[in-house]
Amino acid sequence: MLRRHALAPVRGLxxxxxxxxxxxxxxxxxxxxxxxxxxxxxxxxxxxxxxxRLMGAWFGVHVPQPYRPKPPPPTPEPDxxxxxxxQLYRRTWLLKYRRRRDWIHRDMATHRDHMWELATPFTGGxxxxxxxxxxxxxxxxxxxxxxxxxVTGFAVGPLALELYVRWSVPFLGTDDVxxxxxxxxxxxxxxxxxxxxxxxxxxxxxxxxxxxxxSIFPGVVGFFPQIMAEYRLVANARRRQLTKWTGVPIAEPxxxxxxxxxxRPDGTYLAGKRLHDRPDELIRNQAICTTYKDKAxxxxxxxxxxxxxxxxxxxxxxxxxxxxxxxxYFWSWVWSWIPELLSxxxxxxxxxxxxxxxxxxxxxxxxxxxxxxxxxxxxxAAASALLRLYGRWGGLLLAPTRSAELARRVAQLTETRTxxxxxxxxxxxxxxxxxxxxxxxxxxxxxLNLGAVERLIDxxxxxxxxxxxxxxxASAEALVELRDLVRGxxxxxxxxxGLGDAVRALALDSALDVHVAVDLPGRxxxxxxxxxxxxxxxxxxxxxxxxxxxxxxIDIRHYNERLRVTVSDDGHGGASVSPGGGLDxxxxxxxxxxxxxxxxxxxxxxxxxxxxxxxxLSSPRTSTSSETA
Amino acid sequence: xRVVLAExxxxxxxxxxxxxxxxxxxxVAAVSSGPELVRALDELSPDVAIVDVRLPPTFTDEGLQxxxxxxxxxxxxxxxxxxxxxxxLYARELLADGAGAIGYLLKDRVLNSDQFIDAVRRVAxxxxxxxxEVISKLLxxxxxxxxxxxxxxxxxxxxxxxxxxxxxxxxxxQLFVSEGAVGKHTANIFAKLQLAPSDDTNRRVLAVLAxxxxxxx
Numbered sequence: 001m002l003r004r005h006a007l008a009p010v011r012g013l014x015x016x017x018x019x020x021x022x023x024x025x026x027x028x029x030x031x032x033x034x035x036x037x038x039x040x041x042x043x044x045x046x047x048x049x050x051x052x053r054l055m056g057a058w059f060g061v062h063v064p065q066p067y068r069p070k071p072p073p074p075t076p077e078p079d080x081x082x083x084x085x086x087q088l089y090r091r092t093w094l095l096k097y098r099r100r101r102d103w104i105h106r107d108m109a110t111h112r113d114h115m116w117e118l119a120t121p122f123t124g125g126x127x128x129x130x131x132x133x134x135x136x137x138x139x140x141x142x143x144x145x146x147x148x149x150x151v152t153g154f155a156v157g158p159l160a161l162e163l164y165v166r167w168s169v170p171f172l173g174t175d176d177v178x179x180x181x182x183x184x185x186x187x188x189x190x191x192x193x194x195x196x197x198x199x200x201x202x203x204x205x206x207x208x209x210x211x212x213x214x215s216i217f218p219g220v221v222g223f224f225p226q227i228m229a230e231y232r233l234v235a236n237a238r239r240r241q242l243t244k245w246t247g248v249p250i251a252e253p254x255x256x257x258x259x260x261x262x263x264r265p266d267g268t269y270l271a272g273k274r275l276h277d278r279p280d281e282l283i284r285n286q287a288i289c290t291t292y293k294d295k296a297x298x299x300x301x302x303x304x305x306x307x308x309x310x311x312x313x314x315x316x317x318x319x320x321x322x323x324x325x326x327x328x329y330f331w332s333w334v335w336s337w338i339p340e341l342l343s344x345x346x347x348x349x350x351x352x353x354x355x356x357x358x359x360x361x362x363x364x365x366x367x368x369x370x371x372x373x374x375x376x377x378x379x380x381a382a383a384s385a386l387l388r389l390y391g392r393w394g395g396l397l398l399a400p401t402r403s404a405e406l407a408r409r410v411a412q413l414t415e416t417r418t419x420x421x422x423x424x425x426x427x428x429x430x431x432x433x434x435x436x437x438x439x440x441x442x443x444x445x446x447x448l449n450l451g452a453v454e455r456l457i458d459x460x461x462x463x464x465x466x467x468x469x470x471x472x473x474a475s476a477e478a479l480v481e482l483r484d485l486v487r488g489x490x491x492x493x494x495x496x497x498g499l500g501d502a503v504r505a506l507a508l509d510s511a512l513d514v515h516v517a518v519d520l521p522g523r524x525x526x527x528x529x530x531x532x533x534x535x536x537x538x539x540x541x542x543x544x545x546x547x548x549x550x551x552x553x554i555d556i557r558h559y560n561e562r563l564r565v566t567v568s569d570d571g572h573g574g575a576s577v578s579p580g581g582g583l584d585x586x587x588x589x590x591x592x593x594x595x596x597x598x599x600x601x602x603x604x605x606x607x608x609x610x611x612x613x614x615x616x617l618s619s620p621r622t623s624t625s626s627e628t629a
Numbered sequence: 630x631r632v633v634l635a636e637x638x639x640x641x642x643x644x645x646x647x648x649x650x651x652x653x654x655x656x657v658a659a660v661s662s663g664p665e666l667v668r669a670l671d672e673l674s675p676d677v678a679i680v681d682v683r684l685p686p687t688f689t690d691e692g693l694q695x696x697x698x699x700x701x702x703x704x705x706x707x708x709x710x711x712x713x714x715x716x717x718l719y720a721r722e723l724l725a726d727g728a729g730a731i732g733y734l735l736k737d738r739v740l741n742s743d744q745f746i747d748a749v750r751r752v753a754x755x756x757x758x759x760x761x762e763v764i765s766k767l768l769x770x771x772x773x774x775x776x777x778x779x780x781x782x783x784x785x786x787x788x789x790x791x792x793x794x795x796x797x798x799x800x801x802x803q804l805f806v807s808e809g810a811v812g813k814h815t816a817n818i819f820a821k822l823q824l825a826p827s828d829d830t831n832r833r834v835l836a837v838l839a840x841x842x843x844x845x846x
Contacts, residue, residue, distance in 0.1 A: 472740055472741075475740065476737055476740060479737045480737070483713065483714055486713075486714070487714065491714075492683070492712075492713060492714045493714070493716050493718065495688070495689065496682065496683060496689045496690040496693075497689065497690060497718075501718060504718055505716045505717065505718040508716075508717040508718055508721075508766075508770055509717060509766060509769075509770060510770070511769065511770065
């Protein structure tokens with residue numbers, strides 16, 4: 001007990017000092033990162049790690065290292081090149097650099113470390129330093145004032161450290177150590193940060209909006225359709241951002257591009273009444289027309305002009321109000337006793353320390369910090385709601401109109417239908433080829449054999465017997481081939497037992513240790529069943545081939561009129577949906593059913609692939625169970 | 630020996646009836662659908678049932694379900710299940726009660742009538758007859774199993790035949806070795822898999838199948 005009080009100022013001083021080092025380090029790290037160097041982000045982890053260890057040793061608070069495991073070293077393809085996604089590398093250094101950069105940057109723990117290092121000197125670190133500060137201050141004052149200072153210093157030591165620990169654990173720990181309050185505070189804090197970000201972006205938008213509006217008039221700046229077409233990249237980035245912020249998806253609203261022009265028999269291209277020798281001019285004209293005709297172009301522009309105004313109301317005012325109230329009227333009051341203690345300076349009437357802000361002279365002295373705190377807390381609590389409101393506003397102009405939605409839907413259906421027809425045709429060709437080269441050929445041979453048997457059976461029964469045995473072997477082989485073929489067209493176990501058991505049968509035949517959990521209160525419609533079965537088959541084969549995994553698990557469930565299948569493995573991750581690859585094939589085949597494929601595969605693993613297909617369940621046969629193969 | 634036969638394809642049903650009759654079996658019922666099979670098994674209490682997995686009216690796994698149901702009512706009722714394809718999943722369900730007297734074969738095996746009749750007799754006598762393809766799938770999904778990896782290629786061969794339900798004598802004649810050599814191999818297999826050795830063919834097969842079943846789960 002006494003030991004704790006005696007040690008607290010020293011420990012506080014150490015932690016406080018470390019927080020200053022951390023602050024300096026993070027500033028240097030940020031400056032260095034502009035040069036593209038990333039190594040130091042990994043090196044600077046020594047400090048949070050030290051603090052984690054100290055918290056364990058001094059306060060018994062166990063904070064595990066939250067970092068993701070290191071990415072594996074690159075392995076060459078058979079031809080000696082190194083591959084990452086669709087990029088090939090001759091040597092490994094760039095690949096290693098990229099992997100390390102992604103590993104550090106995509107790890108939220110890195111960013112939490114930085115936030116903690118930036119904020120701690122002014123919060124937890126300051127609190128931890130207070131006891132030592134009090135004791136040190138005792139040197140400067142007469143002895144009768146020094147004694148209470150020293151006593152207070154030792155007395156509040158453990159409390160100050162407790163504050164420090166409570167402040168630091170949410171930043172330094174893994175995500176799951178957060179209590180409900182901190183989780184809420186994190187959500188609100190993130191929303192507040194995003195409101196501030198929206199202010200910053202609106203500021204950049206103003207000159208952009210002016211530029212675009214001016215460019216409507218031909219000949220002033222640039223070429224309007226081209227500029228607007230390029231602006232779509234920016235608008236799409238904003239759509240994705242709003243989707244990420246609010247969770248309400250905002251789809252791309254643009255009309256699909258016109259189909260490529262078809263040449264006439266004489267090789268020219270017809271547009272209206274004019275013939276073009278080459279298609280490129282025509283394509284350009286069509287693109288310009290589409291941009292002008294597309295309502296989304298004009299809605300984009302309107303949004304860009306109006307957004308700064310909305311931002312001022314929804315984002316700028318609350319952010320400024322909250323910041324000013326908190327730091328200007330509350331936070332400055334909290335720490336005001338330090339300058340008062342050390343000097344004879346007295347704060348201005350109304351507790352507004354920052355000279356930028358007017359003092360609240362018209363309320364009693366004690367009310368100023370209370371008002372500051374309440375206003376700041378109210379803004380903080382409203383942050384999520386404000387962000388949602390801002391998202392709604394974005395959806396109003398950036399989301400597609402009903403007719404644009406229909407146009408896109410038609411384009412998408414055309415694409416997936418073409419895909420489906422192509423796949424089906426390819427499948428039929430494969431079956432035809434297999435039958436032609438396999439079973440059909442064997443039966444011809446069998447027929448020939450039997451013909452020979454017919455001729456030989458009287459003269460040479462021995463030879464006839466041999467030929468008969470051959471014929472029987474051929475028929476057995478033909479059966480095996482047919483069975484494999486049938487399995488490839490539609491596995492019998494799928495018709496007999498449905499998706500759940502068919503996937504279980506797959507799992508049993510897999511060389512991996514596969515755990516299957518199925519929760520399907522009925523039978524999935526036949527086409528979806530087959531598509532999902534083959535998708536899972538493909539995914540499981542992928543896991544076996546590429547992921548170097550030991551275990552995999554498959555979860556199949558149906559809710560909200562959607563079938564959801566999750567396939568995860570403990571392999572080394574780093575998978576990607578590259579065009580023409582296996583995952584892309586799965587995605588395209590599911591798209592026929594409006595299904596989607598989501599992939600989460602950080603380097604180092606684990607990999608999770610989620611398939612979602614809207615579908616209804618038929619017959620009420622129940623199958624709910626879980627088992628390991 | 631009284632047999633109930635369930636097969637929906639007329640030609641195959643007829644062919645099997647002839648084959649069985651020619652080998653001295655009495656086919657007391659040759660039915661073509663699930664409900665008929667359930668009734669026949671209930672009323673005729675045959676010595677062995679030969680059942681196709683897929684039967685009308687639903688053309689799903691009616692035959693298999695009827696067979697499993699009948700074995701719940703009459704434990705260890707000898708059933709030989711035939712199918713156009715074999716699944717580990719079904720094999721496990723059939724073996725789950727551990728009572729023996731069970732067979733699971735591809736329909737192709739009917740082509741070799743001697744072996745097929747042998748399998749029917751083995752099942753009727755309380756033994757097992759597992760299709761080689763089931764066995765190889767069971768072994769393949771146990772590929773990473775260490776004790777199995779310790780078996781020599783010859784022992785593996787013997788294990789496959791043994792799991793199919795063969796006696797030492799049958800294995801010996803198939804591999805062209807003496808019965809004593811097979812005995813030695815089986816003793817080694819049991820030692821490596823840490824199973825209690827047994828001379829009784831049926832118990833021995835069940836032990837091996839139970840081992841393959843349990844270790845891959």
